[in-house]
Amino acid sequence: MTSVPDEDRIVITGIGLAAPNGDNLGEYRAALLEGRSGVVPFETRYMPPTIAGVCNFDALKYQKRKEIRRGTRAGSIATYCAHEAVASSGLEWPAVRKDRVGVYVGITEHGNVETENEIFEISQFDYDTKVWSHHHNPRTVANNPAGEVTLSLGVTGPHVCIGAACAAGNAGFIHGLQMLRLREVDLAICGGVSESIHTFGIFASFQSQGALARNDDPQKACRPFDVNRNGIVVAEGGGLVTLERLPSALARGATIHGEIVGYAMNSDATDFVLPDANRQSECIQLALDRAGLRASDIDIVSSHATATEQGDVEEAKALGRVFADCPDVAINNTKSFIGHAMGAAGALELLGNLPAFGDGWAHATINLDDPDPECPLPQLVANEPRRLDDVRVLLNNSFGMLGINSVVIVRKFED
Amino acid sequence: MSPGDIRQVIVNILERIAPDEDLTDLDDSVAFREQMELDSMDFLDIVMELRKQYRIQIPEEDYEHLVTMDSTVSYLEPKLADVQPA
Numbered sequence: 251m252t253s254v255p256d257e258d259r260i261v262i263t264g265i266g267l268a269a270p271n272g273d274n275l276g277e278y279r280a281a282l283l284e285g286r287s288g289v290v291p292f293e294t295r296y297m298p299p300t301i302a303g304v305c306n307f308d309a310l311k312y313q314k315r316k317e318i319r320r321g322t323r324a325g326s327i328a329t330y331c332a333h334e335a336v337a338s339s340g341l342e343w344p345a346v347r348k349d350r351v352g353v354y355v356g357i358t359e360h361g362n363v364e365t366e367n368e369i370f371e372i373s374q375f376d377y378d379t380k381v382w383s384h385h386h387n388p389r390t391v392a393n394n395p396a397g398e399v400t401l402s403l404g405v406t407g408p409h410v411c412i413g414a415a416c417a418a419g420n421a422g423f424i425h426g427l428q429m430l431r432l433r434e435v436d437l438a439i440c441g442g443v444s445e446s447i448h449t450f451g452i453f454a455s456f457q458s459q460g461a462l463a464r465n466d467d468p469q470k471a472c473r474p475f476d477v478n479r480n481g482i483v484v485a486e487g488g489g490l491v492t493l494e495r496l497p498s499a500l501a502r503g504a505t506i507h508g509e510i511v512g513y514a515m516n517s518d519a520t521d522f523v524l525p526d527a528n529r530q531s532e533c534i535q536l537a538l539d540r541a542g543l544r545a546s547d548i549d550i551v552s553s554h555a556t557a558t559e560q561g562d563v564e565e566a567k568a569l570g571r572v573f574a575d576c577p578d579v580a581i582n583n584t585k586s587f588i589g590h591a592m593g594a595a596g597a598l599e600l601l602g603n604l605p606a607f608g609d610g611w612a613h614a615t616i617n618l619d620d621p622d623p624e625c626p627l628p629q630l631v632a633n634e635p636r637r638l639d640d641v642r643v644l645l646n647n648s649f650g651m652l653g654i655n656s657v658v659i660v661r662k663f664e665d
Numbered sequence: 666m667s668p669g670d671i672r673q674v675i676v677n678i679l680e681r682i683a684p685d686e687d688l689t690d691l692d693d694s695v696a697f698r699e700q701m702e703l704d705s706m707d708f709l710d711i712v713m714e715l716r717k718q719y720r721i722q723i724p725e726e727d728y729e730h731l732v733t734m735d736s737t738v739s740y741l742e743p744k745l746a747d748v749q750p751a
Contacts, residue, residue: 315685316702375717380722388706
């Protein structure tokens with residue numbers, strides 16, 4: 251392990267999430283261990299009936315109806331997750347210095363939902379731009395989801411959204427960690443969110459790309475590493491945590507869910523869409539090096555695989571290189587349960603694995619009926635959870651378009 | 666449209682833009698903003714809804730007529746005189 255001064259050790263002290271198969275960590279973890287999917291039939295404008303991962307959290311738990319109407323779905327998801335994270339952190343929120351809190355929310359995209367809605371609306375009025383909503387700009391600015399969190403929680407420290415395609419969830423965690431180490435803030439509320447199922451464009455674009463999953467049984471549609479996979483299931487969701495420097499967490503007796511001991515981000519610089527196993531494996535290795543860990547120290551790898559043809563093959567190559575000599579590592583995949591939650595994917599996929607530190611289980615990759623020989627990963631946890639002796643370190647992959655790669659390594663907290 | 670019809674149009678709009686408010690005891694002679702949580706963006710929503718539903722263009726200099734229910738109905742009455750209630 252790399253030796254880091256205690257004041258630079260960053261720990262997770264609160265967790266808030268909205269997943270298609272759970273409104274909080276307990277529900278979500280149970281669904282992942284029980285093989286319960288959150289993918290359902292879904293309809294969106296202009297498209298034939300499709301499928302999606304749809305959340306069921308109660309937005310009114312933390313927002314008034316007017317706030318929901320005024321804001322965006324991404325803002326609503328972020329607000330719910332942020333409140334849940336703060337509540338679970340045990341922080342006495344009124345006593346927290348709000349100017350020392352930062353909100354860092356990873357997003358894949360933002361603004362498409364509102365833009366599509368407004369164009370549809372003016373199309374009903376012969377494209378008269380006088381009926382274009384005055385709410386369009388505040389809803390579509392790229393900081394909207396993080397900004398809605400600050401409005402709801404009274405945070406006066408910095409807020410920003412991190413646009414990082416489908417690596418955004420990890421990027422949110424990494425940004426929060428960095429701001430804590432820079433002493434810019436004392437508490438980071440960070441992770442990722444996605445409202446993408448509310449834009450038809452993402453479905454239509456994946457369909458045009460030949461990468462939109464289809465299956466008569468929605469729960470069978472997302473099939474990472476399976477030879478019969480046929481594309482992505484789009485999902486909405488969010489996952490935000492409270493991060494703190496270790497001394498402040500210890501001083502208040504916080505429950506510590508894990509310590510972020512390594513991270514890395516890099517770029518393929520090869521293609522708009524197609525991933526690159528070389529850069530992915532370099533990113534994984536960089537995160538390991540920074541953590542001072544060997545591949546054999548990793549107990550669970552949370553894979554990014556989206557169930558696209560080339561994406562899964564490239565990640566399997568990258569994992570095959572780094573973990574070739576690690577027969578005992580458990581490799582799993584959360585998208586098989588909930589679909590691809592885009593900006594929230596990296597966050598939800600890490601958070602769903604965190605309870606393994608306590609319960610010792612690696613959740614499965616479901617729908618892996620016929621493993622693709624082009625993805626030779628014997629360590630995959632296929633269809634049923636795997637009991638592990640002791641789970642001490644998780645590694646979470648999250649990759650995205652334009653060749654953006656991110657890896658976060660979390661270790662079970664040990665003083 | 667009668668004044669009563671116009672009042673109902675405004676109530677329907679207010680119910681949409683201020684869904685947390687109870688409008689049953691709305692005092693028609695008192696400013697909306699003294700009885701409800703309405704900000705300038707909400708106020709623009711009233712103008713927008715009238716534009717969408719009835720193609721009424723309300724110039725900015727006339728916004729002062731939309732302060733209370735009574736003044737709003739009076740202002741809209743000539744503009745909606747020939748419109749049949751939905």
